[in-house]
Amino acid sequence: MYSEKGDHSIHVCFSPLSWPIFRQENALVVITDIFRASTSICAAFHNQVKAIIPVETISESEDYKRKGYICAGERDGKTLACADFGNSPYNFLDPALKGKTIVMNTTNGTRAIKMTGAGNNEVIIGAFINLDAVVKHALNNNRNVIVFCAGWKDRFSMEDSLFAGALVATLIERGAGKFHTICDSAIASAELWSNAKNDLQGFIEKAAHRHRLKKLGLDDVIPYCLELNTTSVIPVYQNERLVSLQ
Amino acid sequence: MYSEKGDHSIHVCFSPLSWPIFRQENALVVITDIFRASTSICAAFHNQVKAIIPVETISESEDYKRKGYICAGERDGKTLACADFGNSPYNFLDPALKGKTIVMNTTNGTRAIKMTGAGNNEVIIGAFINLDAVVKHALNNNRNVIVFCAGWKDRFSMEDSLFAGALVATLIERGAGKFHTICDSAIASAELWSNAKNDLQGFIEKAAHRHRLKKLGLDDVIPYCLELNTTSVIPVYQNERLVSLQ
Numbered sequence: 001m002y003s004e005k006g007d008h009s010i011h012v013c014f015s016p017l018s019w020p021i022f023r024q025e026n027a028l029v030v031i032t033d034i035f036r037a038s039t040s041i042c043a044a045f046h047n048q049v050k051a052i053i054p055v056e057t058i059s060e061s062e063d064y065k066r067k068g069y070i071c072a073g074e075r076d077g078k079t080l081a082c083a084d085f086g087n088s089p090y091n092f093l094d095p096a097l098k099g100k101t102i103v104m105n106t107t108n109g110t111r112a113i114k115m116t117g118a119g120n121n122e123v124i125i126g127a128f129i130n131l132d133a134v135v136k137h138a139l140n141n142n143r144n145v146i147v148f149c150a151g152w153k154d155r156f157s158m159e160d161s162l163f164a165g166a167l168v169a170t171l172i173e174r175g176a177g178k179f180h181t182i183c184d185s186a187i188a189s190a191e192l193w194s195n196a197k198n199d200l201q202g203f204i205e206k207a208a209h210r211h212r213l214k215k216l217g218l219d220d221v222i223p224y225c226l227e228l229n230t231t232s233v234i235p236v237y238q239n240e241r242l243v244s245l246q
Numbered sequence: 247m248y249s250e251k252g253d254h255s256i257h258v259c260f261s262p263l264s265w266p267i268f269r270q271e272n273a274l275v276v277i278t279d280i281f282r283a284s285t286s287i288c289a290a291f292h293n294q295v296k297a298i299i300p301v302e303t304i305s306e307s308e309d310y311k312r313k314g315y316i317c318a319g320e321r322d323g324k325t326l327a328c329a330d331f332g333n334s335p336y337n338f339l340d341p342a343l344k345g346k347t348i349v350m351n352t353t354n355g356t357r358a359i360k361m362t363g364a365g366n367n368e369v370i371i372g373a374f375i376n377l378d379a380v381v382k383h384a385l386n387n388n389r390n391v392i393v394f395c396a397g398w399k400d401r402f403s404m405e406d407s408l409f410a411g412a413l414v415a416t417l418i419e420r421g422a423g424k425f426h427t428i429c430d431s432a433i434a435s436a437e438l439w440s441n442a443k444n445d446l447q448g449f450i451e452k453a454a455h456r457h458r459l460k461k462l463g464l465d466d467v468i469p470y471c472l473e474l475n476t477t478s479v480i481p482v483y484q485n486e487r488l489v490s491l492q
Contacts, residue, residue, distance in 0.1 A: 014402055017263045021400055154267055156260055156431040185402040188438055195437050 006180035009144045010171060012164040012189045015151045016112060025119040028143040030126040030134055030167065033150035034159040036087055037109030039127040039225040040072075044092035044102065045244045046129075046231035051101045052242040054110040058082070064103040073105030080105060088221050101241075108150035113237050116148055125235040125242065128163055128200075128225065133232040135170045137245070139178065145171065147189075158192075159204055159225075165193030200226045252426035255390045256417060258410040258435045261397045262358060271365040274389040276372040276380055276413065279396035280405040282333055283355030285373040285471040286318075290338035290348065291490045292375075292477035297347045298488040300356040304328070310349040319351030326351060334467050347487075354396035359483050362394055371481040371488065374409055374446075374471065379478040381416045383491070385424065391417065393435075404438075405450055405471075411439025446472045 013022040032038045041052055053069070055061055062082045065071045071083045072091060079086040087106055104110070117123050122143065126134045138145050147167055149160035169190040171179050181187065196203035204226060234245040259268040278284045287298055299315070301307055308328045311317045317329045318337060325332040333352060350356070363369050368389065372380040384391050393413055395406035415436040417425050427433065442449035450472060480491040 014260065015264065017267075018261065018401070021263075152430075155264070156434065158430040158434060161430075161434065184398075184404040184407075188402065188404060188407065188434070191441050192434055192437055195441065 006175065006177050008142070008179050009183070010147070010168055010179050010181040010186050011145070011183045012147045012149065012161070012168065012186040014149050014156045014161060014185050015154050016108070016115065017154050019115055019148065022146055023119065024144055024146060025121070026143060027121050027146050028138055028141050029116040029121045029123045029146050029148055030138070031109070031112050031116060031123060031148045031150060032126045032160050032163045033106070033109045033112065034127060034163055034225050036089060036221055036225060037106040037150065038125045039129055040087050040089040040092050041104070041109070041125045041235050041242060042127045042130045042231055042233055043089035044097065045233040045235050047093050047095070048098045049092070049102055050099050052235070053101065053103045053240070054113050054242060055103055055105050056110045056114070058105065061103060061105045069103045070097070070100055071103045071105070089224055090221065108152070112148055112150045113242075117237055123237040124245065126163060126167065128166070128228050129230045130233055131163070131166055131170070132229040133234050134167060135174065137234055138167075138171055139175060145179070161189050162193055162196050162200070162203070165189030165191070166197070169193050252421065252424050254388070254425050255429070256393075256414055256425050256427040256432050257391070257429045258393045258395065258407070258414065258432040260395050260402045260407060260431050261400050262354070262361065263400050265361055265394065268392055269365065270390055270392060271367070272389060273367050273392050274384055274387050275362040275367045275369045275392050275394055276384070277355070277358045277362060277369060277394045277396065278372045278406050278409045279352070279355045279358065280373060280409055280471050282335060282467055282471060283352040283396065284371045285375055286333050286335040286338050287350070287355070287371045287481050287488060288373045288376045288477055288479055289335035290343065291479040291481050293339050293341070294344045295338070295348055296345050298481070299347065299349045299486070300359050300488060301349055301351050302356045302360070304351065307349060307351045315349045316343070316346055317349045317351070335470055336467065354398070358394055358396045359488075363483055369483040370491065372409060372413065374412070374474050375476045376479055377409070377412055377416070378475040379480050380413060381420065383480055384417055385421060391425070407435045408439055408442050408446070408449070411435030411437070412443070415439050
Protein backbone atom coordinates (compact mmCIF):
# COMPACT_ATOMS: atom_id res chain seq x y z
CA MET A 1 0.00 0.00 0.00
CA TYR A 2 2.99 2.23 0.55
CA SER A 3 3.27 4.67 -2.33
CA GLU A 4 5.50 7.72 -2.68
CA LYS A 5 3.96 8.95 -5.92
CA GLY A 6 0.70 10.76 -6.58
CA ASP A 7 -0.22 14.42 -6.11
CA HIS A 8 -2.50 13.90 -3.14
CA SER A 9 -1.66 12.44 0.25
CA ILE A 10 -3.73 10.09 2.40
CA HIS A 11 -3.40 10.19 6.17
CA VAL A 12 -5.19 8.31 8.90
CA CYS A 13 -5.69 9.95 12.30
CA PHE A 14 -6.31 7.18 14.86
CA SER A 15 -7.63 9.34 17.69
CA PRO A 16 -9.09 12.82 18.22
CA LEU A 17 -6.04 13.44 20.43
CA SER A 18 -3.83 13.31 17.33
CA TRP A 19 -5.87 15.75 15.25
CA PRO A 20 -3.54 18.73 15.90
CA ILE A 21 -0.76 16.74 14.20
CA PHE A 22 -2.84 15.74 11.17
CA ARG A 23 -4.81 18.93 10.62
CA GLN A 24 -4.51 20.41 7.12
CA GLU A 25 -6.12 23.17 5.13
CA ASN A 26 -8.38 22.39 2.17
CA ALA A 27 -8.44 18.64 2.78
CA LEU A 28 -11.21 16.10 2.39
CA VAL A 29 -11.82 14.84 5.93
CA VAL A 30 -13.68 11.54 6.18
CA ILE A 31 -15.01 11.08 9.69
CA THR A 32 -15.81 7.59 10.79
CA ASP A 33 -17.34 6.17 13.95
CA ILE A 34 -18.54 2.76 12.79
CA PHE A 35 -20.26 1.76 16.07
CA ARG A 36 -22.48 3.68 15.54
CA ALA A 37 -22.65 7.41 14.84
CA SER A 38 -21.30 7.44 11.28
CA THR A 39 -23.29 4.37 10.26
CA SER A 40 -26.46 5.88 11.75
CA ILE A 41 -25.93 9.18 9.93
CA CYS A 42 -25.51 7.36 6.61
CA ALA A 43 -28.62 5.28 7.38
CA ALA A 44 -30.58 8.47 8.06
CA PHE A 45 -29.68 10.04 4.71
CA HIS A 46 -30.35 6.75 2.96
CA ASN A 47 -33.81 7.16 4.52
CA GLN A 48 -33.93 10.67 3.01
CA VAL A 49 -33.91 12.82 6.11
CA LYS A 50 -33.45 16.49 5.25
CA ALA A 51 -30.65 17.34 7.68
CA ILE A 52 -28.94 16.30 10.91
CA ILE A 53 -27.78 18.88 13.43
CA PRO A 54 -24.96 17.35 15.47
CA VAL A 55 -24.75 18.54 19.07
CA GLU A 56 -22.48 17.65 21.94
CA THR A 57 -24.12 18.59 25.23
CA ILE A 58 -27.38 17.44 26.78
CA SER A 59 -28.51 21.04 27.29
CA GLU A 60 -28.18 21.70 23.55
CA SER A 61 -30.43 18.70 22.87
CA GLU A 62 -32.92 19.94 25.48
CA ASP A 63 -32.98 23.41 23.88
CA TYR A 64 -33.73 21.95 20.43
CA LYS A 65 -36.36 19.62 21.91
CA ARG A 66 -38.15 22.61 23.44
CA LYS A 67 -38.16 24.24 20.00
CA GLY A 68 -39.94 21.18 18.62
CA TYR A 69 -37.09 19.33 16.89
CA ILE A 70 -36.87 15.57 16.67
CA CYS A 71 -33.97 14.55 18.88
CA ALA A 72 -31.76 11.48 18.92
CA GLY A 73 -29.16 10.85 21.56
CA GLU A 74 -27.55 8.54 24.05
CA ARG A 75 -25.06 8.47 26.85
CA ASP A 76 -23.27 5.19 27.45
CA GLY A 77 -25.82 3.31 25.40
CA LYS A 78 -28.92 4.73 27.11
CA THR A 79 -31.37 7.03 25.32
CA LEU A 80 -31.28 10.58 26.69
CA ALA A 81 -34.35 11.61 28.69
CA CYS A 82 -35.00 14.48 26.26
CA ALA A 83 -34.53 12.36 23.12
CA ASP A 84 -37.15 10.68 20.94
CA PHE A 85 -34.84 7.77 20.26
CA GLY A 86 -31.27 6.53 20.66
CA ASN A 87 -28.37 6.33 18.21
CA SER A 88 -28.98 2.90 16.70
CA PRO A 89 -28.99 3.04 12.88
CA TYR A 90 -32.34 1.20 12.94
CA ASN A 91 -33.92 4.21 14.65
CA PHE A 92 -32.94 6.41 11.72
CA LEU A 93 -34.58 4.12 9.18
CA ASP A 94 -38.15 4.91 10.31
CA PRO A 95 -40.04 6.05 7.13
CA ALA A 96 -41.70 8.81 9.20
CA LEU A 97 -38.33 10.62 9.31
CA LYS A 98 -38.20 11.26 5.55
CA GLY A 99 -37.76 14.97 4.88
CA LYS A 100 -37.25 15.79 8.57
CA THR A 101 -34.40 17.53 10.39
CA ILE A 102 -33.01 15.58 13.32
CA VAL A 103 -30.86 16.82 16.19
CA MET A 104 -28.28 14.16 17.01
CA ASN A 105 -26.31 13.98 20.23
CA THR A 106 -23.32 11.62 20.10
CA THR A 107 -20.39 11.14 22.46
CA ASN A 108 -17.58 10.99 19.91
CA GLY A 109 -19.01 11.87 16.52
CA THR A 110 -20.19 15.41 17.14
CA ARG A 111 -16.91 16.54 18.62
CA ALA A 112 -15.07 15.06 15.64
CA ILE A 113 -17.28 16.83 13.12
CA LYS A 114 -16.87 20.22 14.78
CA MET A 115 -13.14 19.79 15.32
CA THR A 116 -12.34 19.00 11.70
CA GLY A 117 -14.68 21.46 10.02
CA ALA A 118 -12.24 24.40 10.09
CA GLY A 119 -9.67 25.50 7.50
CA ASN A 120 -11.75 25.20 4.37
CA ASN A 121 -11.94 21.43 4.76
CA GLU A 122 -14.72 19.40 3.26
CA VAL A 123 -16.02 17.12 6.02
CA ILE A 124 -17.95 14.03 5.02
CA ILE A 125 -19.19 11.00 6.94
CA GLY A 126 -17.88 7.56 6.05
CA ALA A 127 -18.96 4.09 7.11
CA PHE A 128 -18.73 0.61 5.67
CA ILE A 129 -22.30 1.03 4.36
CA ASN A 130 -21.27 3.94 2.08
CA LEU A 131 -17.60 3.02 1.49
CA ASP A 132 -17.81 2.86 -2.29
CA ALA A 133 -19.58 6.22 -2.51
CA VAL A 134 -16.84 7.81 -0.38
CA VAL A 135 -14.15 6.24 -2.57
CA LYS A 136 -15.74 7.64 -5.75
CA HIS A 137 -16.10 11.07 -4.19
CA ALA A 138 -12.45 11.12 -3.06
CA LEU A 139 -11.29 10.01 -6.50
CA ASN A 140 -13.17 12.92 -8.11
CA ASN A 141 -12.06 15.44 -5.52
CA ASN A 142 -8.74 17.23 -5.93
CA ARG A 143 -7.84 17.23 -2.27
CA ASN A 144 -5.63 15.40 0.17
CA VAL A 145 -7.60 12.85 2.18
CA ILE A 146 -7.54 12.53 5.97
CA VAL A 147 -9.51 9.73 7.58
CA PHE A 148 -10.48 10.80 11.07
CA CYS A 149 -11.25 7.89 13.37
CA ALA A 150 -13.53 9.07 16.17
CA GLY A 151 -12.28 6.19 18.32
CA TRP A 152 -13.56 5.21 21.72
CA LYS A 153 -12.88 7.70 24.49
CA ASP A 154 -9.84 9.00 22.62
CA ARG A 155 -8.38 5.52 22.11
CA PHE A 156 -7.50 3.70 18.92
CA SER A 157 -10.57 1.76 17.78
CA MET A 158 -10.31 -1.38 15.69
CA GLU A 159 -13.48 -0.94 13.64
CA ASP A 160 -12.79 2.70 12.75
CA SER A 161 -9.23 1.83 11.71
CA LEU A 162 -10.50 -1.04 9.58
CA PHE A 163 -12.78 1.35 7.73
CA ALA A 164 -9.81 3.69 7.29
CA GLY A 165 -7.78 0.80 5.92
CA ALA A 166 -10.52 -0.18 3.47
CA LEU A 167 -10.59 3.40 2.21
CA VAL A 168 -6.79 3.72 1.95
CA ALA A 169 -6.42 0.39 0.16
CA THR A 170 -9.22 1.12 -2.30
CA LEU A 171 -8.01 4.65 -3.07
CA ILE A 172 -4.45 3.47 -3.75
CA GLU A 173 -5.79 0.58 -5.83
CA ARG A 174 -8.27 2.54 -7.93
CA GLY A 175 -6.53 5.92 -7.84
CA ALA A 176 -4.16 5.14 -10.71
CA GLY A 177 -1.32 7.11 -9.16
CA LYS A 178 -3.45 9.97 -7.91
CA PHE A 179 -2.72 9.31 -4.22
CA HIS A 180 0.43 8.69 -2.27
CA THR A 181 0.81 7.66 1.31
CA ILE A 182 3.90 7.40 3.45
CA CYS A 183 1.82 7.73 6.62
CA ASP A 184 2.50 4.81 8.99
CA SER A 185 -1.02 4.81 10.39
CA ALA A 186 -2.51 4.69 6.88
CA ILE A 187 -0.25 1.78 5.96
CA ALA A 188 -1.04 -0.02 9.23
CA SER A 189 -4.77 0.47 8.61
CA ALA A 190 -4.51 -1.03 5.14
CA GLU A 191 -2.62 -4.00 6.60
CA LEU A 192 -5.34 -4.56 9.20
CA TRP A 193 -7.97 -4.32 6.49
CA SER A 194 -6.17 -6.95 4.41
CA ASN A 195 -6.38 -9.31 7.42
CA ALA A 196 -10.04 -8.55 8.08
CA LYS A 197 -11.70 -8.10 4.71
CA ASN A 198 -12.60 -11.72 4.05
CA ASP A 199 -14.39 -12.05 7.38
CA LEU A 200 -14.97 -8.60 8.78
CA GLN A 201 -17.42 -9.68 11.45
CA GLY A 202 -15.22 -12.52 12.66
CA PHE A 203 -12.30 -10.14 12.85
CA ILE A 204 -14.30 -7.58 14.84
CA GLU A 205 -15.13 -10.32 17.34
CA LYS A 206 -11.55 -9.82 18.50
CA ALA A 207 -11.97 -6.11 19.06
CA ALA A 208 -12.68 -4.58 22.43
CA HIS A 209 -15.47 -2.39 21.17
CA ARG A 210 -17.64 -5.36 20.24
CA HIS A 211 -17.13 -6.61 23.77
CA ARG A 212 -18.29 -3.25 25.09
CA LEU A 213 -21.33 -3.19 22.78
CA LYS A 214 -22.24 -6.69 23.85
CA LYS A 215 -22.16 -5.65 27.48
CA LEU A 216 -24.53 -2.81 26.64
CA GLY A 217 -26.82 -5.17 24.72
CA LEU A 218 -26.20 -3.30 21.48
CA ASP A 219 -24.69 -6.00 19.35
CA ASP A 220 -27.85 -6.38 17.24
CA VAL A 221 -26.52 -3.58 15.00
CA ILE A 222 -23.10 -5.08 14.32
CA PRO A 223 -24.01 -6.96 11.13
CA TYR A 224 -25.75 -3.85 9.75
CA CYS A 225 -22.74 -1.64 10.55
CA LEU A 226 -20.29 -4.06 8.92
CA GLU A 227 -22.15 -4.60 5.65
CA LEU A 228 -20.44 -2.92 2.69
CA ASN A 229 -22.03 -0.50 0.24
CA THR A 230 -25.70 -0.75 1.10
CA THR A 231 -26.17 2.96 0.35
CA SER A 232 -24.62 5.56 -1.94
CA VAL A 233 -25.34 8.65 0.17
CA ILE A 234 -22.53 10.95 1.32
CA PRO A 235 -23.40 13.07 4.33
CA VAL A 236 -21.49 16.37 4.26
CA TYR A 237 -21.13 19.03 6.96
CA GLN A 238 -22.26 22.46 5.76
CA ASN A 239 -23.41 25.47 7.77
CA GLU A 240 -23.33 23.58 11.06
CA ARG A 241 -25.49 20.74 9.86
CA LEU A 242 -25.13 17.51 7.93
CA VAL A 243 -26.90 17.28 4.59
CA SER A 244 -26.73 14.81 1.73
CA LEU A 245 -24.07 15.71 -0.84
CA GLN A 246 -25.74 16.39 -4.18
CA MET B 247 -4.66 -12.71 20.25
CA TYR B 248 -7.79 -11.42 21.89
CA SER B 249 -8.10 -12.93 25.34
CA GLU B 250 -10.49 -12.02 28.16
CA LYS B 251 -8.90 -14.27 30.76
CA GLY B 252 -5.71 -13.86 32.79
CA ASP B 253 -5.02 -11.78 35.88
CA HIS B 254 -2.81 -9.23 34.17
CA SER B 255 -3.69 -6.91 31.32
CA ILE B 256 -1.57 -5.91 28.34
CA HIS B 257 -2.03 -2.52 26.73
CA VAL B 258 -0.24 -0.78 23.89
CA CYS B 259 0.05 2.99 23.86
CA PHE B 260 0.74 4.10 20.28
CA SER B 261 1.85 7.66 21.00
CA PRO B 262 3.09 9.75 23.93
CA LEU B 263 -0.08 11.84 23.40
CA SER B 264 -2.15 8.87 24.58
CA TRP B 265 -0.18 8.21 27.76
CA PRO B 266 -2.70 9.99 30.05
CA ILE B 267 -5.30 7.41 28.92
CA PHE B 268 -3.07 4.39 29.45
CA ARG B 269 -1.26 5.41 32.61
CA GLN B 270 -1.52 2.93 35.48
CA GLU B 271 -0.01 2.46 38.90
CA ASN B 272 2.40 -0.39 39.61
CA ALA B 273 2.66 -1.51 35.99
CA LEU B 274 5.58 -2.84 33.98
CA VAL B 275 6.13 -0.20 31.29
CA VAL B 276 8.15 -1.33 28.29
CA ILE B 277 9.39 1.69 26.36
CA THR B 278 10.33 1.17 22.76
CA ASP B 279 11.83 3.45 20.14
CA ILE B 280 13.26 0.97 17.65
CA PHE B 281 14.90 3.55 15.34
CA ARG B 282 17.05 4.08 17.37
CA ALA B 283 17.02 5.08 21.04
CA SER B 284 15.80 1.84 22.60
CA THR B 285 17.98 -0.31 20.36
CA SER B 286 21.02 1.85 21.16
CA ILE B 287 20.37 1.66 24.91
CA CYS B 288 20.18 -2.15 24.75
CA ALA B 289 23.36 -2.20 22.64
CA ALA B 290 25.12 -0.08 25.25
CA PHE B 291 24.27 -2.43 28.12
CA HIS B 292 25.17 -5.41 25.98
CA ASN B 293 28.54 -3.64 25.76
CA GLN B 294 28.54 -3.44 29.59
CA VAL B 295 28.29 0.29 30.11
CA LYS B 296 27.65 1.10 33.77
CA ALA B 297 24.72 3.51 33.37
CA ILE B 298 22.96 5.84 30.93
CA ILE B 299 21.58 9.18 32.09
CA PRO B 300 18.78 10.17 29.71
CA VAL B 301 18.38 13.92 29.17
CA GLU B 302 16.05 15.94 27.01
CA THR B 303 17.53 19.40 26.46
CA ILE B 304 20.79 20.46 24.85
CA SER B 305 21.71 22.59 27.88
CA GLU B 306 21.47 19.50 30.12
CA SER B 307 23.90 17.69 27.81
CA GLU B 308 26.22 20.72 27.85
CA ASP B 309 26.17 20.82 31.66
CA TYR B 310 27.10 17.14 31.91
CA LYS B 311 29.82 17.59 29.25
CA ARG B 312 31.37 20.37 31.32
CA LYS B 313 31.42 18.00 34.29
CA GLY B 314 33.40 15.52 32.22
CA TYR B 315 30.72 13.00 31.25
CA ILE B 316 30.72 11.11 27.98
CA CYS B 317 27.80 12.51 26.00
CA ALA B 318 25.75 11.03 23.15
CA GLY B 319 23.10 12.98 21.33
CA GLU B 320 21.51 14.09 18.10
CA ARG B 321 18.93 16.44 16.71
CA ASP B 322 17.30 15.41 13.45
CA GLY B 323 20.03 12.89 12.76
CA LYS B 324 22.99 15.23 13.38
CA THR B 325 25.38 14.77 16.31
CA LEU B 326 25.07 17.57 18.88
CA ALA B 327 28.00 19.99 19.02
CA CYS B 328 28.59 19.13 22.68
CA ALA B 329 28.33 15.35 22.16
CA ASP B 330 31.11 12.80 21.71
CA PHE B 331 28.99 10.78 19.32
CA GLY B 332 25.46 10.39 17.93
CA ASN B 333 22.66 7.93 18.74
CA SER B 334 23.52 5.10 16.37
CA PRO B 335 23.68 1.75 18.18
CA TYR B 336 27.10 1.18 16.61
CA ASN B 337 28.45 4.13 18.61
CA PHE B 338 27.45 2.42 21.83
CA LEU B 339 29.30 -0.78 20.98
CA ASP B 340 32.76 0.77 21.29
CA PRO B 341 34.73 -1.44 23.80
CA ALA B 342 36.18 1.73 25.40
CA LEU B 343 32.69 2.43 26.86
CA LYS B 344 32.68 -0.66 29.09
CA GLY B 345 32.07 0.36 32.72
CA LYS B 346 31.38 3.99 31.79
CA THR B 347 28.37 6.23 32.46
CA ILE B 348 26.98 7.92 29.35
CA VAL B 349 24.67 10.91 29.11
CA MET B 350 22.20 10.33 26.28
CA ASN B 351 20.14 13.02 24.63
CA THR B 352 17.27 11.69 22.46
CA THR B 353 14.30 13.43 20.91
CA ASN B 354 11.59 10.93 21.81
CA GLY B 355 13.08 8.37 24.15
CA THR B 356 14.04 10.56 27.08
CA ARG B 357 10.66 12.20 27.32
CA ALA B 358 9.01 8.77 27.26
CA ILE B 359 11.22 7.42 30.05
CA LYS B 360 10.58 10.39 32.32
CA MET B 361 6.84 10.46 31.56
CA THR B 362 6.21 6.83 32.46
CA GLY B 363 8.47 6.57 35.51
CA ALA B 364 5.86 7.78 38.01
CA GLY B 365 3.30 5.81 40.04
CA ASN B 366 5.53 3.00 41.26
CA ASN B 367 5.92 1.68 37.71
CA GLU B 368 8.88 -0.42 36.66
CA VAL B 369 10.18 1.12 33.44
CA ILE B 370 12.34 -1.04 31.19
CA ILE B 371 13.65 -0.58 27.65
CA GLY B 372 12.54 -2.98 24.92
CA ALA B 373 13.78 -3.50 21.39
CA PHE B 374 13.80 -6.34 18.89
CA ILE B 375 17.37 -7.12 19.95
CA ASN B 376 16.27 -7.95 23.56
CA LEU B 377 12.68 -9.09 22.88
CA ASP B 378 13.03 -12.51 24.42
CA ALA B 379 14.63 -11.13 27.59
CA VAL B 380 11.73 -8.66 27.96
CA VAL B 381 9.22 -11.47 27.45
CA LYS B 382 10.82 -13.61 30.16
CA HIS B 383 10.95 -10.69 32.57
CA ALA B 384 7.27 -9.83 31.98
CA LEU B 385 6.28 -13.48 32.48
CA ASN B 386 8.06 -13.54 35.85
CA ASN B 387 6.73 -10.15 36.94
CA ASN B 388 3.32 -9.91 38.60
CA ARG B 389 2.29 -6.70 36.96
CA ASN B 390 0.13 -5.45 34.13
CA VAL B 391 2.16 -4.66 31.03
CA ILE B 392 1.99 -1.43 29.07
CA VAL B 393 4.04 -1.11 25.90
CA PHE B 394 4.84 2.54 25.35
CA CYS B 395 5.69 3.35 21.73
CA ALA B 396 7.79 6.51 21.61
CA GLY B 397 6.63 7.09 18.04
CA TRP B 398 7.84 9.78 15.70
CA LYS B 399 6.95 13.32 16.68
CA ASP B 400 3.90 12.05 18.58
CA ARG B 401 2.66 9.97 15.64
CA PHE B 402 1.98 6.27 15.39
CA SER B 403 5.17 4.54 14.27
CA MET B 404 5.18 1.27 12.38
CA GLU B 405 8.38 -0.19 13.78
CA ASP B 406 7.51 0.59 17.42
CA SER B 407 4.05 -0.92 16.97
CA LEU B 408 5.54 -4.04 15.41
CA PHE B 409 7.76 -4.51 18.44
CA ALA B 410 4.68 -4.02 20.64
CA GLY B 411 2.84 -6.65 18.58
CA ALA B 412 5.71 -9.11 18.89
CA LEU B 413 5.65 -8.65 22.66
CA VAL B 414 1.84 -8.95 22.93
CA ALA B 415 1.71 -12.06 20.73
CA THR B 416 4.55 -13.78 22.58
CA LEU B 417 3.17 -12.97 26.04
CA ILE B 418 -0.27 -14.30 25.17
CA GLU B 419 1.28 -17.37 23.54
CA ARG B 420 3.72 -18.23 26.33
CA GLY B 421 1.80 -16.76 29.25
CA ALA B 422 -0.42 -19.82 29.74
CA GLY B 423 -3.41 -17.72 30.73
CA LYS B 424 -1.50 -15.19 32.81
CA PHE B 425 -2.30 -12.24 30.55
CA HIS B 426 -5.49 -10.94 29.00
CA THR B 427 -5.92 -8.19 26.48
CA ILE B 428 -9.07 -6.58 25.18
CA CYS B 429 -7.12 -3.49 24.14
CA ASP B 430 -7.73 -2.69 20.46
CA SER B 431 -4.26 -1.25 19.94
CA ALA B 432 -2.64 -4.35 21.46
CA ILE B 433 -4.71 -6.59 19.19
CA ALA B 434 -3.94 -4.43 16.15
CA SER B 435 -0.22 -4.54 16.97
CA ALA B 436 -0.28 -8.33 17.19
CA GLU B 437 -2.06 -8.46 13.81
CA LEU B 438 0.60 -6.22 12.25
CA TRP B 439 3.32 -8.40 13.75
CA SER B 440 1.72 -11.52 12.26
CA ASN B 441 1.97 -9.86 8.82
CA ALA B 442 5.55 -8.73 9.33
CA LYS B 443 7.30 -11.45 11.29
CA ASN B 444 8.40 -13.60 8.38
CA ASP B 445 10.11 -10.67 6.65
CA LEU B 446 10.44 -7.86 9.14
CA GLN B 447 12.85 -5.82 7.07
CA GLY B 448 10.77 -6.12 3.91
CA PHE B 449 7.72 -5.05 5.86
CA ILE B 450 9.51 -2.03 7.33
CA GLU B 451 10.37 -0.96 3.78
CA LYS B 452 6.74 0.09 3.62
CA ALA B 453 6.94 2.26 6.69
CA ALA B 454 7.44 5.98 6.57
CA HIS B 455 10.15 6.03 9.15
CA ARG B 456 12.53 4.00 7.02
CA HIS B 457 11.98 6.55 4.30
CA ARG B 458 12.93 9.30 6.75
CA LEU B 459 16.02 7.43 7.94
CA LYS B 460 17.07 6.86 4.36
CA LYS B 461 16.83 10.55 3.67
CA LEU B 462 19.07 11.22 6.65
CA GLY B 463 21.53 8.57 5.49
CA LEU B 464 20.92 6.47 8.59
CA ASP B 465 19.62 3.28 7.08
CA ASP B 466 22.85 1.42 7.78
CA VAL B 467 21.47 0.58 11.24
CA ILE B 468 18.16 -0.90 10.08
CA PRO B 469 19.29 -4.54 9.87
CA TYR B 470 20.90 -4.28 13.32
CA CYS B 471 17.74 -2.76 14.83
CA LEU B 472 15.50 -5.42 13.32
CA GLU B 473 17.47 -8.49 14.35
CA LEU B 474 15.80 -10.47 17.12
CA ASN B 475 17.35 -11.51 20.43
CA THR B 476 20.99 -10.64 19.93
CA THR B 477 21.26 -9.64 23.60
CA SER B 478 19.68 -10.65 26.90
CA VAL B 479 20.16 -7.35 28.76
CA ILE B 480 17.18 -5.46 30.22
CA PRO B 481 17.84 -1.76 30.80
CA VAL B 482 15.75 -0.49 33.72
CA TYR B 483 15.15 3.09 34.90
CA GLN B 484 16.15 3.60 38.54
CA ASN B 485 17.08 6.79 40.38
CA GLU B 486 16.97 8.89 37.21
CA ARG B 487 19.34 6.67 35.28
CA LEU B 488 19.21 3.50 33.24
CA VAL B 489 21.10 0.51 34.56
CA SER B 490 21.16 -3.14 33.63
CA LEU B 491 18.54 -5.20 35.50
CA GLN B 492 20.28 -7.82 37.62
